[in-house]
Amino acid sequence: MAASVAGESLSSPTGTRTASGSDAGGANRDRRGDKLTDLPTELLEHILCLPVLEHIDICNVSCCCLRLRDVCHGRGKVWGHQYKLRWPRLQRFYPQNESCDWLREYKTRHRVGIQIRRTVGSISKRFFMEVPCIGQVLGDTFAEIESLGMPEHFCEDELLFILQAEKRKSLTLKYYAKKILYFLRQQNILRALKSFLEQPPEQQSALAGAVLVDRYCNPLADVTLDGISAQLDDIAEKVKKTLRVKNPSHPSLRVAPGGERLPLEDLELQRQVVCALNAVLYDQLQYKGDQLDYYNPLNSYIHQVLLRRKGIPISLSVVYMTLAQRLGVKLEPVNFPSHFLLRWCQNERGSDDIYDYVYIDAFGKGKQMTAKECEYLIGHQASADYYGGIGTTDVLLRMVGNLLNIGKRGESNEKSYQLLRDTLDLFLTINPDNVPYLLLQARLYFHLGIWPEKVLDILQHIQALDPSQHGAVGYLVQHTLEHIQHKKHPAAPEVKRRGAADHRDVRYSVGLVMKHKRSGYNCVIYGWDPKCTMSQEWITTMRVHQLPDGAEQPFYNVLVQDGTCRYAAQENLEPHSAPLEIGHPEVGRYFCEFAHTHYVANDELRTRYPDDSDQMEETARHLYPHARPPTPM
Template identity: 75%
Template sequence: MATPHTGDRLLMTSALISERFAKQLTDLPAEILEHVLCFPVLNPRDICNVSCTCKRLRDVCHGRGKVWAHQYKLRFYRQNESYDWLNEFRTRQMVGHQIRGTVESISKRFFTEVVLGDSFAEIESLGAPEHFCEDELLGILNSDKRKNLTLKYYAKKILYFFRQQNILRSLKVFLERPPEQQSALEGAVLVDQYCNPLSDVSLQSISAQLEEISDKAKKHLRGINPAHPILYEQLHFKGNERDYYNPLNSYIHQVLLRRTGIPISLSVLYMTLARKLGVPLEPVNFPNHFLLRWCQNQRRSADIYDYLYIDAFGNGKQLAVKECEALIRHQASADYYSAISTGELLLRMVGNLLNIGMRGEGNEKSYQLLRDSLDLYLSINPDNVQYLLLQARLYFHLGIWPEKVLDILQHIQALDQSQHGAVGYLVQHTLEHIQHKRLHPQELEEKRQSAPEHQDVIFSIGLIMKHKRSGYNCVIYGWDPKCSMSQEWIDTMRVLQLSKGADQPFYNVLVEDGTCRYAAQGESIHLSIQHYY
């Protein structure tokens, strides 16, 4: 049996061993300590605790050192090499908490809205660098696939908005360059990026693919049409006659991927390749069928018959003037054969997307395409009265941004007094909409479980529930007999994978973390008060 003296000796021995071990640890070279502290299982809290133990370890964990650089690179997507890593980590953590709080508040306030309007101003007002915000949103999107689907839905919408704003700024810079410095390919990529902001589309990747095709073409030079045998005979590019009005035909990355497109998108690729091979082709805004032209003389000529015309949609066929007219089955004036600027080419490309959006079935995708193409068109040509009026009508129809609708209408009135009738009508109804929204901020629909349409509703308002799949606890404050959300929401939340899909009651629930969700009846179980507490 151990005596008190024995216990004291054991404590003293333990203290001596600990002291000796501590000395051995702190006596290690800084490089070894950094290597140990970069072990993957250690998190930022662990590093903070270690740095508080002694001056030696605090010096090893200094803000600009390898340890915090390692933590930073594990946590965030984008890195530079000149940061004070610790301060940068703190700033990003703070921004991350603010963004997550904002996304959660958006889900609480706007979860029933298909279009969120300008509710993202809160994140813009944080004053943090844009890539901080984008990385935090990506962090939400790339978290556990089965959890936080509601947050991911709104993070995706915010990321969509952010990237589009950045692309619009890039487009503005692009259009301010001198015409000779405006590349048709770069402009087409910006259009592609704006309409697909969540896709991995970059000028560098597109250029690399065309460079590879160009290298192949150099081995098969054939007269004045060097890109022809490579694009059409070997790579099997072709015009998409069967699905001509598919918007994918206008996106450069999709044209390269699917190897099919419409005249203008194929012409951009063809012209870019030809210029890489030393053949100066020019874009021609021919009606109903975009073309390219090449001057057979050394100098540029005003005579349309001095040019050879190329139909990129028709497998690179070389055409004379009469053959061009045969494409549209009527005679065309000389103006239609003249070369156009890159800005005019982009207007034609975006105009095609606009027409596709207007031909749509009035669903979410067609509305989104119409909004995106209108934004692009008016960024290039901001004083086009026809499209300004269309944008105002679209926003009014969707019930979003009434204040912006009034600004657009005021701009139209200043540009064209003859639009007074259409403008006055929209102004009157927009003001009525704003007034109604102020007087009736939210009109609640009265529902009774006894009603025949609600006979499948099992749970009542006020019941405490648990979500089977996500595991959160919540309380019911409303219901719908069937899922009333948009198709985009249904797809994002994988509703169709449920046993009854969207054809079952859905409940508005307040979750314990303060967010609001929309849960299917088949995914919820009732918790008794005793069970919950």
């Protein structure tokens, strides 16, 4: 059907008829229905909702005449369709049957998108030379966005939109979008944690708290309390099936999925539940304590415990206790040293006597022990204080403390530092006046060279809490102020040109995908020096002097596939025979695109190595003459 938006004639579906013969007399009649604007509103809306039309088309159509403007009104179907087509993830924020000004929402969401992209794009220019601390970077910019009164979920949706763009392109934009999304979600989770901690203790669920810890450390993962609860419901249903075989009339069988019943008073009924729980969790589903990789942080995250079916004592105890509670058995967490336990009262009236309890080791396949037998776990006698039940806040402090210790014992890399920063944030949200951890947080930020203004705030808080720390505080204050002063007068970045006399031996360019001849790892070059610039101690430790060309040859900064950053000698590197993408988290900080045979330096890296881009293109053509160009999207 051919039609114009301004009301021109429509041709008949069966062909154009002549005005001669029997139709001649009707030539002057009012020909209803042969204008687009004469079509019923429902049909016009259907036409204007065709997927080939974009928002610009709808704007143009609505400017044609009053009739089409009315059809394209803000609360109508047409703009609702445009909004849902472009931003489908946002539909959950709008009740289905509620009227909405879709045109206004579209404009607002569009403005947010422009502002977010402007913000993300500006970060690399401002902070390329520093360790990106998004909390510090975003301060003024997001205060400006918040002042516009725009919904926060619009900001998150635009960041996700950036992250889901074509895989090999816009790498720098994606790098900072990911960091911003990480930060924004963490701020929301911290607010949720503070609200959780303000609840009365009897309303605080250990599972809900553990999920908040999990989400804060994994803000980009799809982890929700509802999702975790649904998985536990499935396990609880399996326990009921086993229980039904033993006792078809058991009261716990009448508990609805997701519901919790009052604790069972009869000890025999409780034993039946615990027995069925052990059979399902450990025999049928094969849950176990991770003895081989005990200090893997995944063992502390509830969603990973359910996915991998293994964990450490405290995470498995939270799962076990939650399942037991849903089936009518009340268990209490016990902050036993070195090995978290649960206790189960054998006295129907309750008791303060530690010998009236059975102690359950969720890490040890639900093994039941007396108070005396628990001492074999730690190899020495334990006082009665260790056997007492604890509240949810103490459970979370123990859980976060475990993660914090993993971060402290980890390697000095971005992953360990991030875990340490995240767990310190959590610990100090729960226990904000812990001086040792406040001091650790200040030292960590100082060591990383990030957020000096926050370091001063932390140090001021420490001084108020404990004046005896004035020595450590004074040292950090002095050097932090020097850092702030230095930032006000930053040194210009060193520019390395190929034509310089001492750069003539540099064979490779930034962006080239390499392979290490000795270690076999794949990597990409993001910087180079005409000779080794590391200390003599490093040169000796790494046995650089044993290389044929020693320390006087060019050395390259490389991002390695395993997530590490290394400093490699030129004689140990060779161009990769079949270049592939390097899965390093920092790739986007230096490169904007993977061009099939090499990485393309972003503007900031190109400023430091202005001659490398042309050299890189020439090298790529020489090394990979038959490589196919990237497929256009």
